[in-house]
Amino acid sequence: MTDSLSITFRPFEETDLPAMADIEADLQAFPWTALQFIQSFSEGHRGLVAMAQGELIGFAVTQMVLDELSLLTLGVRRDWQRRGIARQLVQALTEQASEQGAAVLMLEVRKSNAPARSLYRRLGFVETGVRKGYYRAEEGREDAILMALTLDEGGR
Numbered sequence: 555m556t557d558s559l560s561i562t563f564r565p566f567e568e569t570d571l572p573a574m575a576d577i578e579a580d581l582q583a584f585p586w587t588a589l590q591f592i593q594s595f596s597e598g599h600r601g602l603v604a605m606a607q608g609e610l611i612g613f614a615v616t617q618m619v620l621d622e623l624s625l626l627t628l629g630v631r632r633d634w635q636r637r638g639i640a641r642q643l644v645q646a647l648t649e650q651a652s653e654q655g656a657a658v659l660m661l662e663v664r665k666s667n668a669p670a671r672s673l674y675r676r677l678g679f680v681e682t683g684v685r686k687g688y689y690r691a692e693e694g695r696e697d698a699i700l701m702a703l704t705l706d707e708g709g710r
Contacts, residue, residue: 561606561639562605563602564602564603566600574610575588578629580632586627591615601615602647604630604634604642611639612628614627618656621655622656622658622659623651623654625659625661628640628643641677644673647659648705656705660700661674661700664699665696665697666696680702681700681701682701684697684698
């Protein structure tokens with residue numbers, strides 16, 4: 555694999571859910587299960603997948619409520635990390651969200667996930683609050699940092 559390969563983004567489909575669950579299971583200590591991905595899809599949650607060489611290498615699951623798009627989970631296969639794919643996924647989501655009339659893109663991120671928090675800050679997200687004990691952790695619970703990005707008609 556080289557970084558010069560073409561990466562494309564498209565809305566995810568039901569047939570993508572097993573690969574998304576596999577990536578999530580490899581990345582997270584407390585991942586969404588395959589059933590949770592299926593339930594999310596059946597509840598109307600949507601999002602994007604990143605594709606390279608015909609393989610699903612990343613995903614983002616979102617939920618639209620009124621004019622707010624919430625990023626529920628995002629993952630990039632380990633062998634494709636640190637190549638800007640998560641950034642590109644979030645940027646594609648912001649463009650799509652703005653086109654669909656969303657005013658804000660919101661998310662929660664583990665307090666301990668410094669790389670993700672840094673990425674989101676670089677993309678213009680601001681920290682808006684804390685959900686105490688939101689995530690399961692190896693020992694007890696971990697806080698979630700709430701972040702938001704205000705969107706405009708230009709996709710950002």
